[in-house]
Amino acid sequence: MNTEKQLLKFSVYGALLSALLAVVWGIVENSKIILFDGIYSLISVGLSMISLITASFMARQDFDRFPYGKEMIEPIIILGKFLVITILCLFALFSGISTLLSGGQEVNAGSGLIYAFIATLSCYAVHLVLKKKQKTIPSGLIDAESQQWLMDTFLSLAVLVGFLLSIGLGYTKYSHLMPYMDPLMVIVVSGYFLKVPITNMGLQIREVLDMKADDKYLDLCQEIVADIEKEYQFIESFLRVSKSGPKLFIEIDFVVSPEGWQPTLAEQDNIREEIMSKMKPISLKKWLNVAFTNDRKWAV
Incomplete structure (x- = not known):
């Protein structure tokens, strides 16, 4: 598995198996938390399929319709994925509260414990595979997966802890509280995980709106531009950096003194090569545009 599409297929198959296991187990054992896990996995299958289709679409060149590339599609898709997850978490949260207020429900804690153990190990294994491969195949879609x-x-781990506590309650004088453990787990887990999609949606919105890139990219670009400005004694420079999916858009304008050294076209290209060479530590695709002018109004 060394391509983005293969990794996304791997995620789809893994999510499908996980979903089927959880849905069947949740229905048989009448457990809302297991069923929530299964529905989350089912939705993950659909979202992963969308990611797979997106990756295939982005891989096809179409300069006529997308002269700046298709990278903007990626943050839009990821934004949609996390929006769906947010809605799911909210639905589960309100469902858990409703069940809790209505007196809870009886669940086979022993069976639930076995499910949670299997689910936790399998989900973490898939996460590790994707995380390891993502280091060699930088991709926002893979990172989102x-x-x-x-x-x-963490959802499965929380379920595991919840069922352990439920079993423990059965051996105490608080055994009458066991029916409340399942909806309580739903409330705690769904409420806690709301912050993950909400935080990520904020990051994707920044990319869709073409806002400035993260400091880890911006700081290096600023350092490089400052060095070039000093080396060639330009009057000043203007830098604009934004990130869109796997591509970093970098626009640099140098203001050249009318009385000073005027770089020829060949010398301008050499400066561009120098800048691009210094940006090698940035693993993203780079769209670099470097302009030179004697009039500051064309740079502002």
């Missing part, structure tokens, strides 16, 4: 599986891992 990895985070999705990590959320499912």
Whole structure:
């Protein structure tokens, strides 16, 4: 598995198996938390399929319709994925509260414990595979899938802890509280995980709106531009950096003194090569545009 599409297919198959296991187990054992895990996994299958289709679409060149590339599609798709997860968490939260207020429900804690153990190990294994591969195949879609599986891992782990507590309650004088454990787990887990999709939606909105890139990219670009400005004694420079999916858009304008050294076309290209070479530590695709002018109004 060394391509983005293969990794996304791997995620789809893993999510499908996980969903079928959880839905069947949740229905048989009448457990809302297991069923919530299964529905989350089912939705993950659909979201992963969308990611797979997106990756295939983005891989096809279409300069006539997309002269700046298709990278903007990626943050839009990821934004949609996390929006769906947010809605799911809210639905589960209100469902858990409703069940809790109506007196809870009886659940086979022993069977639930076995499910939670299997689900936690399998989800974390898929997350580790995607996380490891993502280091060699930088992709926002793969990163989103990895985070999705990590959320499912913690969800399953929370279920595991909840069923352990439920079993423990059975051996105490508080055994009458056992029916409340299942809806309580739903409330705690769904409420806690709301922050993950909401935080990620904020990041994707920044990319869709073409806002400035993260400091880890911006700081390096600023350092490089400052060095070039000093080296060639330009009057000043203007830098604009934004990120869109796997591509970093970098626009640099140098204001050249009318009385000073005027770079020829060949010398301008050499400066561009120098800048691009210094940006090698940035693993993203780079769209670099470097302009030179004697009039500051064309740079502002």
